[in-house]
Amino acid sequence: MRKEKEKKILPTLKFMLKTAVKNKPQLFIAYVLQVVVSFSQTMVNIISSKYLVDEIAAIIGGGKAEEHIPTAIFCIALIVGVTLLAALINYLVNEIKNVYSEWFNEYFEVGLSEKVMKMDFEHTEDPDTLDQMNKAKEGMSWYSGGVVGILNGFFNIVSNGVNVLGVIAIIAITCPLLLPxxxxxxxxxxxFTNKSNKLDIEYFKKLSKINRLFEYFFYKLSNPSNGKEVRLFDSKDMMCDKADYYSNKTVDTFREQYKAQYKYLQYSNLTNGLRDGLSYFYIGFKALTGAITLGDFTMCISSASTLYWGLYAVVSGVADTIKSCGYAYEYLKFDAISDRMTKGDKPVSDGEHVIEFINVSFKYPRSENYVLRNINITIKQGEHLSVVGLNGAGKTTFIKLLCRMYDVTDGEILIDNINIKDYSDSEYRKLFSVVFQDFELFAFSLKENIILDEQEDEEKLIKTLKMAGLYEDAMKLENKLDTTIFKSYDENGTELSGGQQQKTAICRALYRDSPIVILDEPTAALDPVAEYEIYKHFNELVGGKTAIYISHRLSSCKFCDKIAVFADDTIKEYGTHDELVKIESGIYSEMYNAQAQYYVENVS
Known part of the structure; x- marks a missing residue:
């Protein structure tokens, strides 16, 4: 158990200190200054109070006032002056901490986001990784307080440790039995505190998963984009019931934690009471017997209090820092999640590209069932392939493997006779312009959603908008291409229709101008007229690029050179449209005939 703690605490503390020194070294100067001020103020208050009380006692005892008043005034002035100076310095240091606390919160938020965006795609569909991500986010923020929270704990230990050393010297001379x-x-x-802290960590782990589900359902309830489904399917009660369930589960867990920790709180209170009683009895006895002066009595009382609470602050600070580091360690664990996919360094050559799937089989991580088996297909440069099949046939998985979101379980995928694992990841991804069925648009401007990280080219952008049939709609917007999509962060934003959003996603893929275009259900949200316009400009849209289409609407197949029919986890049929419709009782033939009425052109 101790070794397990050390594995968490020491690396986390080292990481936090290193991060602070690297990014904001001036923060350390503020902490050191605060330690010096705390020690100075503690010693001045304890020692000056002794002399002040002794001077007053001397005056009351018949001593000459003129001999004792100057010393008393000096002690008062010193206490007041140091207190005011300490208050000013602490105020400035705390302001610095607040500013840097926010800075580091944003720093780690960005770091976590970058990790999510760069990690292997399979991790983003892994519930365990998603739970760890939630632990990392919560652990680094309000549970641990982040860098500033942990440094606060660390330097409080240092500050109180220095104060304790000071008062131990005083007590050892005047009232040595106070120490034991x-x-x-x-x-x-x-x-008692350690036992309570163990319960904190235990319940933190329990709450992490509950909180993720709690946040999900409350997000669904408060997200305006879910308003249609909630109203039309009368699902408000169901959603509220689920939200209430996890809300109550959270409250019940906190209640259970409080009950488990309550007895340790009472044990601590009892111990404090006994300590205070014994301390006052011992110091009072020495004062009454004349062993110490009244000023010494005051100094011993202050020193005893400072010693205990200083030691308590050190020990509880160590415990709290261990606990905070335990929370923050979840961030380090998430950051340490390694990529399983091997990344090559070969550049992608210019010119024509040939894609080959050779005996490819695949099953998703944590699953024993194969989604694809023995896939063998060659896609030549400039070839247009239509991928069809019923839901769950593995069509989108086929695309994910080609885009190397997952590595194949068996077999290999080659591009230009080179295994795709050997290519540089960034180079390889540039080969593809992809529109997935579940594409994502962002609350940016329409132009930014299309261009993203590509170089802006006004002429190319306009041409792309016209090819996708979005140009006229874009020009009607209040700020045209600079209009923000959605109203999430801009009240003047626009809510695009489903068809307009899909056209925007198509524009994004076309603007990227990669040699291989992949469209997963590219016209699913388009009306028949808009779909016809897309396919009418099919060759203009794709040109001589290699194109792969996934669609339930078989109208796209007539524009393609080859068709691959997926069924039973493999490619069951492969050929041209004319070849496949002639196969008696064939999968494609039956699918096409079922939809044929939609593809018969009206002859006037």
Missing amino acids: IQIISLVLITI
Whole structure:
């Protein structure tokens, strides 16, 4: 258990310190200054108070006021002056901490986002990885307090440790028996605190998954884009019931945690009471017997209190820092998730590209069932392939493998006689312009959604919009191409129709101008007229590029050179449209005949 803690705490603390030094070294100067101020203020208050009380006692005892008042005034002035100076410095240091706390929160948010965007795609569909991502996000933010939260704990330990050393010297001279009283009390309370902290970590792990589900359902309830389904399918009660269920589960877990920790809180209170009683009895006895002065009595009381609470702060600070590092360690665990896919470094050559699937079989991670088996197909440069089949036949998986979102389980995929694993990842991805069925548009401008990270070319952009049939709609928008999509962050944004969104996604793929175009259900959200316009300009849209279409609407097949029919986890039929419709009781023939009425042209 101890080794397990060390594996979490030391790397996390080292990571936090290194991150702070690298990015904001001035933060350390602020912390060191605060340690010096705390020690100075503690020592001044304890020692000056002793002399102040002794001077007042001397005056009351008949001493000459003129001999004692200057020292008393000096002590008061010193206490007030140091207190005011400490308050000013602490205020400035805390302001610096607040600013840097926000900066580091954003720093780690960006880091987590970059990790999500760069990690192997399979991780984004893994529930365990998603749970770890949620732990990382929560653990690095409000559970641990991030860099500033952990550094606060670390430097509080340092500050209180320095104060403790100071008061130990005072107590050792005046009231030495106070030391074992304070230390024994502290040991007992440390035991109770550690047991309570273990429960914190245990319940944190329980809450992580509950919180992810809780956030999901409350997001669904509050997301305006879900308004149609909620209303038309009268699903409000069902959604609210699920949200209430996880809300109640969260509350029940917190209640269970409080009950489990309550007894340790009471044990600590009892120990504190016994400690205070013994301490006051011992110091009072020494004062009444004349062993110490009244000022010494005051100094011992302050020193005993400072010693105990200083030691308590050190021990509880260590426990809290261990706990905070345990939370933040979840971020390090997420960041350490390694990519399973091997990445090559070969560049992609210019010119024509030939795609080959050779005996490719595939099953998803954590699954024993194959989704694709023994796929063998060659796609030549400039060839237009239509991929058809019933739902669940493996069509989209076929595309994911080609785009190398997953590695094949068996077999290999070659492009230009080179295994795609050998190519540089960034170079390889440039080969493809893809529109998936579940494409994503962002709350950016229409232009930014199309261009993304590509070089802006006004003429090329206009041409692409016209080819996809979106130009006229774009020109009607209030700010034309600079109009923000969705109203999430811009009240003047626009809500595009389903067809317009799909055309935008098609524009994005075409603007990228990659040599291989992949369209997964490219016309699913388009009306028949818009679909006809897309296919009428089919050759103009794709040109001499290699194109792969997935569609349930077999109208696209007439524009393609070859058709691959997926069924029973493999390619069951392959050929041209004319070849496949002639196969008696063939899969494609039956599908096409079932839809034939939609493809008969009206002759006037």
